[in-house]
Amino acid sequence: MRDGKPQGIRSNKMNRAPDTRNLLWIVIEWVSCLVLAGVLIAAALPKISNPDKFALAVYQYQLLPSLFVNPVAIYLPWLEVSCAAALVVLPSARRGALLLVTGMLVAFTLAIAWVVIRGQAIPCGSFGGDDSSAAGWWSLARNCGLLVLTALALRATR
Numbered sequence: 001m002r003d004g005k006p007q008g009i010r011s012n013k014m015n016r017a018p019d020t021r022n023l024l025w026i027v028i029e030w031v032s033c034l035v036l037a038g039v040l041i042a043a044a045l046p047k048i049s050n051p052d053k054f055a056l057a058v059y060q061y062q063l064l065p066s067l068f069v070n071p072v073a074i075y076l077p078w079l080e081v082s083c084a085a086a087l088v089v090l091p092s093a094r095r096g097a098l099l100l101v102t103g104m105l106v107a108f109t110l111a112i113a114w115v116v117i118r119g120q121a122i123p124c125g126s127f128g129g130d131d132s133s134a135a136g137w138w139s140l141a142r143n144c145g146l147l148v149l150t151a152l153a154l155r156a157t158r
Contacts, residue, residue: 021156029156032149033087033094036101039146040084043127047077057125061111080104087153095157102150109143116140 047054055073058064064072079100086097108126115122115135124135126142133139 025156028152029094032153032156033098036098036146036149036153037084037087040080040087040101044077044080044084046127047073048081051077054125057123060120060122061115061125063111063114076104095154098150098154098157102147102154105143105147105150109140109147112136112139112143 051070051073054077055069058073059066059069083097083101083104086093087101090097112124112135116137121134124133124139126139
């Protein structure tokens with residue numbers, strides 16, 4: 001109390017507890033986030049520049065009703081860009097972005113696994129609809145590696 005008036009708790013971002021994590025986890029978080037952001041940007045730019053080709057790739061998976069193919073082809077790349085930006089420039093939103101990236105990677109990995117199981121030879125679509133590689137074991141391995149990187153970044157964030 002000051003001058004008979006109650007003082008509220010002053011709150012701002014400076015009142016946060018100091019970062020007491022091991023330096024290794026801080027480095028793992030930053031490197032993981034930078035790599036994930038780079039991959040997300042590299043994946044989103046071709047999709048943004050050629051949404052019709054990406055829409056065709058999404059359609060060929062035959063997992064979504066045709067009503068949702070175009071909205072996914074238009075909005076998904078922007079979600080990837082937003083997550084990439086949050087991973088690098090918005091530390092307060094990093095954990096949420098990592099959770100979104102995890103959800104997207106799980107969905108993409110399951111879709112690719114479904115194509116591999118069915119034995120289809122369609123473009124992967126990860127880096128736009130025009131990538132020359134078909135969805136296959138390499139795509140699954142790449143996504144699993146990215147999921148491990150995302151898990152490490154999630155473990156490292158506080």
